[in-house]
Amino acid sequence: MNEPIRDRLASVRRRFHRHPEPAWREFLTTATLVDEIRSIGVDELAIGPDAYDPGDRMAIPDGDLDPWIERARDRGADDALLDRMTGGNTGAVAVLDRGEGPAIGLRVDIDGLFIEESTDPDHDPVDEGFRSEIEGTMHACGHDVHMTWGLAVLEAIADSDFAGRLVVFFQPAEETGGGGHPMAESAYADDLDYLLAVHVGLDHPIGEVVAGIEKPLAMAHLDATIEGTSAHAGKAPNEGDNAMQAMGTAIVNAYGISRHAEGMTRVNVGRAEAGTASNVIAERAQMEAEARGETTALMEFMKSRFERTVRGAATMHGCRASVDVVSESPRADSDPELQALVTEVAEGVDGIDTVLPAADFGASEDATFLMKRVQEEGGLATYLIVGTDHPTSHHTPTFDVDERSIRHGVDVLVGAIRDLEQRHPVPQVEDEAAIRSEQD
Numbered sequence: 140m141n142e143p144i145r146d147r148l149a150s151v152r153r154r155f156h157r158h159p160e161p162a163w164r165e166f167l168t169t170a171t172l173v174d175e176i177r178s179i180g181v182d183e184l185a186i187g188p189d190a191y192d193p194g195d196r197m198a199i200p201d202g203d204l205d206p207w208i209e210r211a212r213d214r215g216a217d218d219a220l221l222d223r224m225t226g227g228n229t230g231a232v233a234v235l236d237r238g239e240g241p242a243i244g245l246r247v248d249i250d251g252l253f254i255e256e257s258t259d260p261d262h263d264p265v266d267e268g269f270r271s272e273i274e275g276t277m278h279a280c281g282h283d284v285h286m287t288w289g290l291a292v293l294e295a296i297a298d299s300d301f302a303g304r305l306v307v308f309f310q311p312a313e314e315t316g317g318g319g320h321p322m323a324e325s326a327y328a329d330d331l332d333y334l335l336a337v338h339v340g341l342d343h344p345i346g347e348v349v350a351g352i353e354k355p356l357a358m359a360h361l362d363a364t365i366e367g368t369s370a371h372a373g374k375a376p377n378e379g380d381n382a383m384q385a386m387g388t389a390i391v392n393a394y395g396i397s398r399h400a401e402g403m404t405r406v407n408v409g410r411a412e413a414g415t416a417s418n419v420i421a422e423r424a425q426m427e428a429e430a431r432g433e434t435t436a437l438m439e440f441m442k443s444r445f446e447r448t449v450r451g452a453a454t455m456h457g458c459r460a461s462v463d464v465v466s467e468s469p470r471a472d473s474d475p476e477l478q479a480l481v482t483e484v485a486e487g488v489d490g491i492d493t494v495l496p497a498a499d500f501g502a503s504e505d506a507t508f509l510m511k512r513v514q515e516e517g518g519l520a521t522y523l524i525v526g527t528d529h530p531t532s533h534h535t536p537t538f539d540v541d542e543r544s545i546r547h548g549v550d551v552l553v554g555a556i557r558d559l560e561q562r563h564p565v566p567q568v569e570d571e572a573a574i575r576s577e578q579d
Contacts, residue, residue: 155283156278166216166229197312237305348491500522
């Protein structure tokens with residue numbers, strides 16, 4: 140029997156931190172989660188393709204997954220478990236079914252990022268010996284903390300007299316927006332009365348909690364390809380159709396897309412590649428971009444304008460273009476009823492000195508798929524933030540957390556679940572329909 144997770148929160152988080160795996164490659168991560176969940180003892184555990192339909196996934200990597208599988212195997216992952224995750228079907232769902240009571244979902248994400256972690260001796264993971272062991276990859280967004288929360292909450296509820304159904308979604312591929320949709324479409328999201336999603340930090344300090352975010356941006360990841368005609372750049376440049384030139388025009392024009400009067404919109408080209416040599420007119424160019432909007436409709440506006448801009452630039456230079464949607468996520472706001480409940484719970488948690496009922500999010504999250512699924516079926520959802528102090532912001536090589544926030548998160552989440560159990564059904568506000576309509 141393992142030592143209780145609640146007595147080793149920091150060590151559990153550090154174990155995950157040492158072995159970060161990016162989207163749909165979370166093989167060792169899933170295996171580690173499964174070991175811990177089995178030690179806790181749950182009523183149902185679904186792993187990979189048993190947790191969702193693989194056909195519902197988005198942003199599936201094109202590259203070879205075998206090195207990641209072998210790395211997991213070398214580090215002790217069970218062969219039978221790895222076989223179940225063939226094709227990158229990672230992640231898990233754990234269920235406690237404890238009789239009559241509310242059905243409550245908790246969503247935590249599990250993937251790392253393609254970022255090289257700092258080797259600076261002043262960086263705590265270096266100084267204390269838990270820096271990432273996988274070069275070029277790190278937990279730079281706190282998902283190691285999120286997984287620890289998921290396990291610790293699952294354990295605490297399993298050891299309690301909780302009455303109801305608790306479903307914990309250990310969701311892969313958040314960073315690429317690829318894992319929220321299959322989890323939301325799965326049978327495990329059926330008939331949930333409440334959903335809690337959670338994030339650490341996000342510029343909120345240690346001791347602060349946001350009970351529910353508002354205005355997350357709907358988002359689409361886009362891959363654009365421009366095809367031209369190659370030619371000798373010195374002898375016959377006029378015979379070529381320059382895909383690189385078309386790409387440059389597309390990038391400049393994309394940033395000139397008109398913003399929208401009805402709310403925030405964003406567009407960004409984050410990666411671009413073209414050409415083969417200095418003396419060859421480039422016949423192919425590729426871009427990775429994203430479009431965001433304050434509402435799902437505004438995101439669709441930016442997405443369509445980006446596609447039109449790329450195709451227009453390609454045509455201008457005698458080229459052809461295609462734009463593929465890699466992944467996307469809708470907008471979903473936290474419900475005020477759960478914001479009020481979480482506020483009340485957090486105010487009574489030791490170490491929490493500031494509770495904000497709501498805060499604008501300003502970024503994107505594919506937990507919104509699960510939130511909308513629950514809300515559309517008559518349930519309530521909130522996405523809360525547990526503050527932490529960190530030396531640099533998220534998605535940087537020196538990102539880290541104040542590990543006191545791990546305990547804060549566990550206490551807030553367990554308290555909220557037990558409060559929902561006792562107060563079910565939580566009354567809904569009279570203007571619920573008006574609140575929901577503003578999300579679309």
